[in-house]
Amino acid sequence: xxxxxxxxxxxxxxxxxxxxxxxxxxxxxxxxxxxxxxxxxxxxxxxxxxxxxxxxxxxxxxxxxxxxxxxxxxxxxxxxxxxxxxxxxxxxxxxxxxxxxxxxxxxxxxxxxxxxxxxxxxxxxxxxxxxxxxxxxxxxxxxxxxxxxxxxxxxxxxxxxxxxxxxxxxxxxxxxxxxxxxxxxxxxxxxxxxxxxxxxxxxxxxxxxxxxxxxxxxxxxxxxxxxxxxxxxxxxxxxxxxxxxxxxxxxxxxxxxxxxxxxxxxxxxxxxxxxxxxxxxxxxxxxxxxxxxxxxxxxxxxxxxxxxxxxxxxxxxxxxxxxxxxxxxxxxxxxxxxxxxxxxxxxxxxxxxxxxxxxxxxxxxxxxxxxxxxxxxxxxxxxxxxxxxxxxxxxxxxxxxxxxxxxxxxxxxxxxxxxxxxxxxxxxxxxxxxxxxxxxxxxxxxxxxxxxxxxxxxxxxxxxxxxxxxxxxxxxxxxxxxxxxxxxx
Amino acid sequence: xxxxxxxxxxxxxxxxxxxxxxxxxxxxxxxxxxxxxxxxxxxxxxxxxxxxxxxxxxxxxxxxxxxxxxxxxxxxxxxxxxxxxxxxxxxxxxxxxxxxxxxxxxxxxxxxxxxxxxxxxxxxxxxxxxxxxxxxxxxxxxxxxxxxxxxxxxxxxxxxxxxxxxxxxxxxxxxxxxxxxxxxxxxxxxxxxxxxxxxxxxxxxxxxxxxxxxxxxxxxxxxxxxxxxxxxxxxxxxxxxxxxxxxxxxxxxxxxxxxxxxxxxxxxxxxxxxxxxxxxxxxxxxxxxxxxxxxxxxxxxxxxxxxxxxxxxxxxxxxxxxxxxxxxxxxxxxxxxxxxxxxxxxxxxxxxxxxxxxxxxxxxxxxxxxxxxxxxxxxxxxxxxxxxxxxxxxxxxxxxxxxxxxxxxxxxxxxxxxxxxxxxxxxxxxxxxxxxxxxxxxxxxxxxxxxxxxxxxxxxxxxxxxxxxxxxxxxxxxxxxxxxxxxxx
Numbered sequence: 007x008x009x010x011x012x013x014x015x016x017x018x019x020x021x022x023x024x025x026x027x028x029x030x031x032x033x034x035x036x037x038x039x040x041x042x043x044x045x046x047x048x049x050x051x052x053x054x055x056x057x058x059x060x061x062x063x064x065x066x067x068x069x070x071x072x073x074x075x076x077x078x079x080x081x082x083x084x085x086x087x088x089x090x091x092x093x094x095x096x097x098x099x100x101x102x103x104x105x106x107x108x109x110x111x112x113x114x115x116x117x118x119x120x121x122x123x124x125x126x127x128x129x130x131x132x133x134x135x136x137x138x139x140x141x142x143x144x145x146x147x148x149x150x151x152x153x154x155x156x157x158x159x160x161x162x163x164x165x166x167x168x169x170x171x172x173x174x175x176x177x178x179x180x181x182x183x184x185x186x187x188x189x190x191x192x193x194x195x196x197x198x199x200x201x202x203x204x205x206x207x208x209x210x211x212x213x214x215x216x217x218x219x220x221x222x223x224x225x226x227x228x229x230x231x232x233x234x235x236x237x238x239x240x241x242x243x244x245x246x247x248x249x250x251x252x253x254x255x256x257x258x259x260x261x262x263x264x265x266x267x268x269x270x271x272x273x274x275x276x277x278x279x280x281x282x283x284x285x286x287x288x289x290x291x292x293x294x295x296x297x298x299x300x301x302x303x304x305x306x307x308x309x310x311x312x313x314x315x316x317x318x319x320x321x322x323x324x325x326x327x328x329x330x331x332x333x334x335x336x337x338x339x340x341x342x343x344x345x346x347x348x349x350x351x352x353x354x355x356x357x358x359x360x361x362x363x364x365x366x367x368x369x370x371x372x373x374x375x376x377x378x379x380x381x382x383x384x385x386x387x388x389x390x391x392x393x394x395x396x397x398x399x400x401x402x403x404x405x406x407x408x409x410x411x412x413x414x415x416x417x418x419x420x421x422x423x424x425x426x427x428x429x430x431x432x433x434x435x436x437x438x439x440x441x442x443x444x445x446x447x448x449x450x451x452x453x454x455x456x457x458x459x460x461x462x463x464x465x466x467x468x469x470x471x472x473x474x475x476x477x478x479x480x481x482x483x484x485x486x487x488x489x490x491x492x493x494x495x
Numbered sequence: 496x497x498x499x500x501x502x503x504x505x506x507x508x509x510x511x512x513x514x515x516x517x518x519x520x521x522x523x524x525x526x527x528x529x530x531x532x533x534x535x536x537x538x539x540x541x542x543x544x545x546x547x548x549x550x551x552x553x554x555x556x557x558x559x560x561x562x563x564x565x566x567x568x569x570x571x572x573x574x575x576x577x578x579x580x581x582x583x584x585x586x587x588x589x590x591x592x593x594x595x596x597x598x599x600x601x602x603x604x605x606x607x608x609x610x611x612x613x614x615x616x617x618x619x620x621x622x623x624x625x626x627x628x629x630x631x632x633x634x635x636x637x638x639x640x641x642x643x644x645x646x647x648x649x650x651x652x653x654x655x656x657x658x659x660x661x662x663x664x665x666x667x668x669x670x671x672x673x674x675x676x677x678x679x680x681x682x683x684x685x686x687x688x689x690x691x692x693x694x695x696x697x698x699x700x701x702x703x704x705x706x707x708x709x710x711x712x713x714x715x716x717x718x719x720x721x722x723x724x725x726x727x728x729x730x731x732x733x734x735x736x737x738x739x740x741x742x743x744x745x746x747x748x749x750x751x752x753x754x755x756x757x758x759x760x761x762x763x764x765x766x767x768x769x770x771x772x773x774x775x776x777x778x779x780x781x782x783x784x785x786x787x788x789x790x791x792x793x794x795x796x797x798x799x800x801x802x803x804x805x806x807x808x809x810x811x812x813x814x815x816x817x818x819x820x821x822x823x824x825x826x827x828x829x830x831x832x833x834x835x836x837x838x839x840x841x842x843x844x845x846x847x848x849x850x851x852x853x854x855x856x857x858x859x860x861x862x863x864x865x866x867x868x869x870x871x872x873x874x875x876x877x878x879x880x881x882x883x884x885x886x887x888x889x890x891x892x893x894x895x896x897x898x899x900x901x902x903x904x905x906x907x908x909x910x911x912x913x914x915x916x917x918x919x920x921x922x923x924x925x926x927x928x929x930x931x932x933x934x935x936x937x938x939x940x941x942x943x944x945x946x947x948x949x950x951x952x953x954x955x956x957x958x959x960x961x962x963x964x965x966x967x968x969x970x971x972x973x974x975x976x977x978x979x980x981x982x983x984x
Contacts, residue, residue: 113740113845136742158689171689172661185932192843196910197917198925198955199701199937200647200660203692212688224742251602253625253713295784354681356602421685428686436687443674447944448688454943455936466687 010074013052013097020055020097023065028103030054039080039098043145044088044431051078051092056103060178060186060216063099067214068184070097076460079210081121081153084145086348087429089156089209089465096460099214101152107131108217114192116175118219121152125159128220137222140167143425144333155215158207160425162332163289165383166257167223169425171206176219179205182212182456192219204451209427210462212455226291229257230301231325233317234286234308235279239263239366239378242284243359245311246382249288250355252307254300258289259383265342266335266377266390273338276331279315286313286382287332289325335379336390343375343392345401347408350426351415355385364414365389374407386424387415413438428466434473436466499563502541502586509544509586512554517592519543528569528587532634533577533920540567540581545592549667549675549705552588556703557673559586565949568699570610570642573634575837576918578645578698578954588703590641596620597706603681605664607708610641614648617709626711629656632914633822644704647696649914651821652778654872655746656712658914660695665708668694671701671945681708693940698916699951701944715780718746719790720814722806723775723797724768728752728855728867731773732848734800735871738777739844741796743789747778748872754831755824755866755879762827765820768804775802775871776821778814824868825879832864832881834890836897839915840904844874850903854878857903863896875913876904902927917955923962925955 020029030036031053040048052075057063070077076096083090092098104120107127111117112135117128125146128139142161143149149159154170155177167173176190190202205212236242242261249256262270264283270276278285288304290297305316319325339346353361362378369376377390389411393404412422412435422428422435436445448467455461463469509518519525520542529537541564546552559566565585572579581587593609596616600606601624606617614635617628631650632638638648643659644666656662665679679691694701725731731750738748751759753772759765767774777793779786794805808814828835842850851867854876858865866879878900882893901911901924911917911924925934937956944950952958 113736114843115739171692181932181936185936187932187936188930189933192908196928197696197912197921198929198934199940200692200696201936201940203660203689204940207687207689247602293785293788295788296782299782299784354603419681421680423686432686439685440687441677443670443676444678444687447670447674447676447690450943451688451690451693451940454939 010095013075013095016069016073016075016097017053019069020053020066023069024055024057024062028056028058028062030056039083039092039100042080042083042088042090043086044091044429047088047091047430049092049094051098052094052096054098054100056100058103060180063214063216064180064184064186066097066099067180067182070460071182071184071458074458074460076463078462079152079156079214081150081156082124082148084149085153085157085427085429086350087423087427087431089427089429089462091430091465093463101150101214104216110135110222111192112137112222115222116192116219117222118217119151121150121155121215121218123151125149125151125154132222133225136225138225139220140173140223141170151218151220152215155206155218156208156210157425157427160381160386162258162260162381164425165259165381166255166291171203173221174202174206174218175221177202177205177215178217179213179215182458182461186216190219207427209429209466211452211466213461228294228297229289229291229320229325230297231319231328232288232301232304232308233278233319233328234288234313235282235315236284236286236311236313238283239362240359241312242286243362243382245286245308245313246355246358248307248311249304250383252303254303256288256304256383257291258287259381260287260332261285261378261380261382262332262335263378265375266339266379267331269338269342269377270331270335272341274330274334276334278331282315287328332379339377339390339392343394345393345395347391347393347404349387349389349391349408349411350423351387351412351420352424353385353387353415353418353420355383357418357420358382358385361387361414361418365411368407368410372403372407374404376407381424384424385420387411430465433464433466433468436468499584502564502584505558505562505564505586506542508558509542509555512558513544513546513551517545517547517551519545528572528581528589531569531572531577531579532575533580533918536577536580536919538581538583540587541583541585543587543589545589547592549669552703552705553669553673553675555586555588556669556671559949560671560673560947563947563949565952567951568641568645568703570639570645571613571637573638574642574646574916574918575839576912576916576920578916578918578951580919580954582952590639590703593705599624599711600681601626601711604711605681605708606711607706608640610639610644610704610707612640614638614640614643621711622714625714627714628709629662629712630659640707640709641704644695644707645697645699646914646916649870649875651747651749651870653914654748654870655744655780660692662710663691663695663707664710666691666694666704667706668702668704671947671950675705679708696916698918698955700941700955702950715786717783717786718778718780718809718814719786720808720817721777721790721793721797722767722817723777723802724771724804725773725775725800725802727772728851729848730801731775731871732851734775734797734802735844735847737796737800738793739872741792743793745777745793745872746780747776748870749776749821750774750867750869750871751821751824752867754864755828755868756820758827758831758866759820759824761830763819763823765823767820771804776817821868828866828879828881832883834882834884836880836882836893838876838878838880838897838900839912840876840901840909841913842874842876842904842907842909844872846907846909847871847874850876850907853903854900857896857899861892861896863893865896870913873913874909876900919954922953922955922957925957
């Protein structure tokens, strides 16, 4: 590798690889890629390429490697932690033209897709056969399977069905050296290191997935959804514990507090029971007999925990009505606050009541409103920290509260991200969760794949230069100002 | 690192770390560790240590690293691919004295155990609370959880419940540099690289697990077991396909052919229906209503595929009677053949009928008998290749047939091992399954963890020196002569 060159000098070679229409150099066009779902950070990419084949991706990466030019992979750009933030000194490799579903193999219960395929399109292709693809991030109508692999995306139903890592059987990847490597495949077990696990969630730092074999699940015979309204969050939290302790495994358990309900009501008139201090949405899927029996059990447990109103839905329209408030909640908060930060943290389920009480205290003490909308079943919090960005210092105070919530997660044995990833947003928080030995081990892995450090640099792992620039780690939290993209969350 | 020294010179320091009774130097005692379940290979370890704490393991590894002395980790020594084969120039680190169950946390549905804890003891500790640990290798009464982690062990019920990798939430490991690193934990999702996935199944080449947090599952409300007898293997194979295609997910689907049934009958009088060319054992677990409904469906599908006799069991004694023939099958083959090789390969489930037919052809053409006992549900074959070791050349001919079966697995998109691992036994077969780029990627990972190559060297990945010594890769297959250890399989 020679000294890094300006990525602009590679344009003729990039055009030879990807074709003229596969390389974007125009500044106005490049600017449309300046951020992903984490809009606070922005940078104009040096060059943008839109390859259509694995061979093109590998050639682009080899070219970057030969000239020491960094590259950043990007799917649909819906990520919430800035994993696809471009670099002026680098090449942005966009997979949106690799959008073919190569195979739907019902006998083997899997599909093989290119990385740019939209998440929901996998289910659409499998649905006529009675199958579906389980991971369902809220952005599933627009996010790409390749991006899901990079971020190990979850969704409301990952409580029962798991994350992307639980549904990928095989990958073809282009490593940062430009080699094409197969990981896993259709057979259930492969010898050697399970690099699929390490690759999924690696946020583009170990290379680019160019072909993805995903598991398809049989569509459940029955789905039932329960909405339960409680006087307070404590009551709802007790119901969650009781459901899990009873050995029931719903596909989703979602919780909203009074402020989130108020916002959803203002935005979409979801008509949740008035006077509720918390609502729980519990969804069950599976064989009909099973679902019906468990539904009665869940309803009884909610009543015992203090629910004052229960609603049940089993047809798609009724279910959509129950979900409407929850699905619109993030965007809805825009109705009651000019700006807000979406935090993403995890606590062990057993610590939920304690952590929720501490968040309420934090909010009361600071005078900053926090709305809670979250995946209660797996302890994945998404507190919305509200502030008025026209007031000086308000964003900083909100960032402080948001950071303190992360501290609470770590203190209780949880994690700094549940499903939004680390990206640029939380790289500086990694040392709060991991020891130097832990981080060193990750850095070895990264260097093993990417000796020259050209694959999505300065994402995921803390970079001393960047984290050191700040007076304290905590001030590195940046608010995600909800803008037009809020409906994607 | 200086030039490697004789491990014997480290004995005083090893005694200072592990205590006098934690270091074995006596040749007769060392010889008891000369092989694991793969008895064909044997070597006397230079020194054996039996640490009792993580700190001792880390100090032993750091001492080895400082002197360039290789180490080999060993659990209970029941592995079937020689992963724990010792080295005369190395230290054997045996975890059998690290046998404490540190925590059973029912609220968080997990247990924290030391690596030497016996697999079945985890379930014994959880059972009073109504929970169990799902991975159940046939050796579960003697094998260790640490060994299961090293080999990513499965078992008859991994069709529904998955392998060890699906049940480990967190690990404390000692890396080959002697650092103590935490991977994962009780919270559902951690940021950064998922090194748990890479570590599990790494066969001791990335370090030693010293603390393991495993997921506990709620014991199912009901378990029912069906024995179905078919005229031929084809009929049984069709039944397997029909069950899976119907969307039923039994916890186990096991299959035995006529030769395996004959052996089991001779050994334990299992009383399977006479005249059966194949038997299928299908087990269902879950909520009672669900299990009963699915049981009827499975029974109907078996009848439609040609089953001429069905037996049903739901209490533990009846179920044990059905399982008796299957569980004794490996040892039982000793009744009908003086020696045999246990092969372990995987094919996509859809390729089962074709591959079974090809194995029958192979057997007919070579005159070598092959008994089939296998995990049909996930395509994990365990062909038993029978031979008479008193006849010259018989072992070699059997090894050839056994090797040709692996070729069939690879040809059909399968794998060279389903659950027994690579170890020394199949390292030279890795290039048949992986490209040089695939293997290079694994080697990078290994080097990232173990720059000096001291962690279980010459296992898992092909070593040019060893594989090159042989005229052809295929002659590297070594028969596992079933001896007293057969009941462990």
